[in-house]
Amino acid sequence: MKTLKQLIESKSKKLATVSPKDTVLHALEVMAQYDVGALIVLDGQRLAGMFSERDYARKVILQGKVSVYTKVGDIMTDKVISVTMNHTIEQCLAIMSEKHFRHLPVLDDEGLVVGIISIGDMVKEMISQQQFIINQLESYISS
Template identity: 35%
Template sequence: MTNSSSNNNQEFQDPLENYDPKTYGGRLEQALAEELVGEIEHEPYATIPPSMSVFDAVHKMAFMHVACLLVEEDSKLVGVFSDRDVLTRVALEYEHCKDSPVAEYMTTDPVFVYSSQSAAAALSVMAVSGHRHVPVLDNQQNIVGIVSPQRVTEFLKRSL
């Protein structure tokens, strides 16, 4: 009985025996690869409905000292309205457009990341795609937050 068990042990080869865990050049690289977007601070965040007027949206942005509002309809992200939208679409025409719904001036189809993606995804959106404020969604497409360069910078500093 003992001999038989010993033979079985010799025949068995653990498929993970030769597995080399991934190695990283440093703590930051490991954090970018293994930590999730959800681990970057992504709250608080501010949402508005698409029907809100440009006037009210600008006031909310200024009052809250935030650079980006998430435009939400039926709990789903339908756009973002940022200070860049104010600069490029609203400021010079403010008197004309301030009573219009923000839906007409927001950025539709915004780039977003899932909270379950790696932290590198947030950095990628900012560095490669050039978007500064990135909505964070859960896997059911619900808004759970927003990551900003400031929040990513804090994450990087923590991981250095």
């Protein structure tokens, strides 16, 4: 199975981020532009939080707020669990499953964000690995 570092390196190099000072409308535009369901929120270069479709639904729409006037920092998830390149994919899956997270920011050794992984990334990797094993077994059986 790929390491977390390999998985991050295989993804797009452009990380979709917003600032806590950006409006929710701007964050939604960025999400649409990158076709993602969650954004890293950076204060300078440091992780400030995450903003997701779920945050938007629960903290803007259901509370009757207006996305043009609401700041990301007012509704983002600021207590974020992150992982590092030293985590295994299995560890990331365990965190996601236990905490019911769909996305995890990935930090380098200095605490700077280098990427984001999603539950979809994890599932694709597991399917790919299982297909590889199936192919190996079929090859072994037929030879």
